[in-house]
Amino acid sequence: MSDFLFxxxxxxxxxxxxxxxxxxxxxxxxxxxxxxxxxxxxxxxxLRLEFVxxxxxxxxxxxxxxxxxxxxxxxxGLGRENRHPVxxxxxxxxxxxxxxxxxxLLDTLQSAPSSILSGPTHRAPAVTMDDxxxxxxxxxxxxxxxxxxxxxxxxxxxxxxxxxxARRDKCEEVLK
Amino acid sequence: MNPLQTNTLYPVQNSIGDMxxxxxxxxxxxxxxxxxxxxLLMLVSLLPVFLIWLERKVAAHFQARLGPMRVGYHxxxxxxxxxxxxxxxxxxxPEGADTFVFFLAPILPATATxxxxxxxxxxxxMQVADPAGGVIYVIGISGLSILGILLxxxxxxxxxxxxxxxxxxxxxxxxxxSLALIMLLIVMVTGTxxxxxxxxxxxxxILDWWIFKLPVLGSIAFIMYxxxxxxxxxxxxxxxxxxxxxxxxxxxTEYSGISxxxxxxxxxxxxxxxxxIATTLFFGGFLAPQIGIGFLDSVLDxxxxxxxxxxxxxxxxxxxxxxRWTFPRLRVDQLMYLEWKMxxxxxxxxxxxxxVFLALGWIL
Numbered sequence: 001m002s003d004f005l006f007x008x009x010x011x012x013x014x015x016x017x018x019x020x021x022x023x024x025x026x027x028x029x030x031x032x033x034x035x036x037x038x039x040x041x042x043x044x045x046x047l048r049l050e051f052v053x054x055x056x057x058x059x060x061x062x063x064x065x066x067x068x069x070x071x072x073x074x075x076x077g078l079g080r081e082n083r084h085p086v087x088x089x090x091x092x093x094x095x096x097x098x099x100x101x102x103x104x105l106l107d108t109l110q111s112a113p114s115s116i117l118s119g120p121t122h123r124a125p126a127v128t129m130d131d132x133x134x135x136x137x138x139x140x141x142x143x144x145x146x147x148x149x150x151x152x153x154x155x156x157x158x159x160x161x162x163x164x165x166a167r168r169d170k171c172e173e174v175l176k
Numbered sequence: 177m178n179p180l181q182t183n184t185l186y187p188v189q190n191s192i193g194d195m196x197x198x199x200x201x202x203x204x205x206x207x208x209x210x211x212x213x214x215x216l217l218m219l220v221s222l223l224p225v226f227l228i229w230l231e232r233k234v235a236a237h238f239q240a241r242l243g244p245m246r247v248g249y250h251x252x253x254x255x256x257x258x259x260x261x262x263x264x265x266x267x268x269x270p271e272g273a274d275t276f277v278f279f280l281a282p283i284l285p286a287t288a289t290x291x292x293x294x295x296x297x298x299x300x301x302m303q304v305a306d307p308a309g310g311v312i313y314v315i316g317i318s319g320l321s322i323l324g325i326l327l328x329x330x331x332x333x334x335x336x337x338x339x340x341x342x343x344x345x346x347x348x349x350x351x352x353x354s355l356a357l358i359m360l361l362i363v364m365v366t367g368t369x370x371x372x373x374x375x376x377x378x379x380x381x382i383l384d385w386w387i388f389k390l391p392v393l394g395s396i397a398f399i400m401y402x403x404x405x406x407x408x409x410x411x412x413x414x415x416x417x418x419x420x421x422x423x424x425x426x427x428x429t430e431y432s433g434i435s436x437x438x439x440x441x442x443x444x445x446x447x448x449x450x451x452x453i454a455t456t457l458f459f460g461g462f463l464a465p466q467i468g469i470g471f472l473d474s475v476l477d478x479x480x481x482x483x484x485x486x487x488x489x490x491x492x493x494x495x496x497x498x499x500r501w502t503f504p505r506l507r508v509d510q511l512m513y514l515e516w517k518m519x520x521x522x523x524x525x526x527x528x529x530x531x532v533f534l535a536l537g538w539i540l
Contacts (some may be wrong), residue, residue: 025274027274027277027327027330028276028277031277031280031327034323050307050308050309051308051309051312054307054309054312054313054316055312057313057316057317057319058312058313058315058316058319059316061316061319061320061323062315062316062317062318062319062352063319065319065323066319066322066323066326066345066349069323069326069327070326070342070345070346073326073329073330073338073341073342074342128308129308129309129369130308156524159353159520159524160524162516163516163517163520163521
């Protein structure tokens with residue numbers, strides 16, 4: 001059952017990703033990108049990585065995609081079929097890069113099958129949100145407290161920076 | 177691929193679930209899942225019918241009118257009739273509109289509300305799923321509604337629609353930050369992000385609800401939640417995205433028939449969802465309002481949890497409807513001023529003071 005589900009999701013993911021890069025209409029591409037993000041989240045849930053799946057939904061669908069959409073909607077010439085002509089050499093280069101990547105992947109998977117394909121990962125207990133929280137904030141050797149705090153401060157600075165940028169508005173005079 | 181252990185993930189732990197498990201031990205997982213989804217679907221489709229009637233009645237009584245009276249008892253069936261009319265209406269598509277996006281857009285907000293409903297704790301064992309990061313899930317999924325509105329505005333090929341969608345998108349994104357920070361405060365003081373655990377952390381008397389348990393801060397956080405969620409819902413006084421006098425119908429101008437109904441339905445279910453989350457975060461969710469008097473408490477406990485959940489939620493919905501007829505509509509710049517220069521700094525301050533309270537143990 002779950003294998004079957006995996007193949008459905010994987011097929012959907014591949015199709016949506018191909019559509020995201022190949023559709024001539026930019027907005028349609030963005031919509032299929034949303035779909036592929038959702039399918040990726042579903043795959044994470046199948047791997048019992050609940051937290052990663054939720055972050056995927058929150059950050060990519062709730063945040064990044066919305067901003068991408070606003071940018072797309074604000075640019076002109078939307079809705080036209082704006083397919084960029086790709087010359088033959090670029091196509092060859094793209095095919096070469098993909099073939100090389102595929103070869104490297106297959107090679108790695110075949111040379112060390114024991115550690116990747118049939119390793120003990122599927123027997124490991126699922127990582128809960130509590131584990132992630134404790135690990136992030138632990139001060140021991142394996143903890144991530146310093147990067148966590150630095151990122152928090154960075155995000156807070158970005159948030160306050162947005163407020164500061166908004167302060168130079170004309171609406172203050174309008175309101176008075 | 178590791179096998180999905182569905183039976184350990186989300187069992188339906190109530191009497192119906194047990195019954196199904198007894199009769200069909202092997203396939204109980206799928207049957208239970210199916211039953212929960214179907215019952216939720218029924219709730220989602222019936223709620224807006226009732227809420228629209230309620231909205232019209234409340235509005236009418238605020239204006240000293242009677243509101244719908246003809247169809248059914250006090251007009252109870254009015255919204256059913258309206259819904260039927262909308263279903264049979266022809267769906268018009270403006271010329272030059274993007275067909276795919278135009279028909280996709282109304283589905284997204286409806287989907288989002290349904291997805292959030294799956295994790296609302298209606299009762300002790302009446303919850304489809306309880307992910308450990310429930311709050312993160314709520315914040316993430318609500319992005320889908322914004323998506324639907326933005327796409328609808330663009331796909332309509334109408335400048336009023338696009339303007340309305342852009343206003344609405346900017347508004348919802350800004351106020352989502354406030355909402356997330358308020359939810360973060362509750363997550364911080366409870367120490368869990370699962371909605372069920374948040375409810376269970378408020379066991380006891382009324383004073384153990386987070387609105388009172390955090391002295392002063394709780395009520396301030398609730399008021400801020402109400403303001404930002406009203407804005408997030410695009411309801412008056414923050415309904416600039418479909419301000420009738422300026423933008424005809426906002427992002428939904430070009431929609432008709434069932435596509436329009438879907439936006440409308442999603443809006444009302446969204447109101448229920450955000451009131452339900454307010455109940456969960458601040459008012460003890462499905463817990464009975466016990467006041468510490470032995471006899472009365474046992475009487476209150478006798479009533480089922482979902483009764484209390486729906487009672488509290490509908491009280492908050494009434495507050496939303498009350499707002500609509502109390503405050504005049506804000507201008508766009510005033511709205512942004514409110515969020516970025518007042519609510520956001522206040523939120524960060526609230527979070528800091530909440531941390532201090534938590535560190536000092538000033539929680540009732």
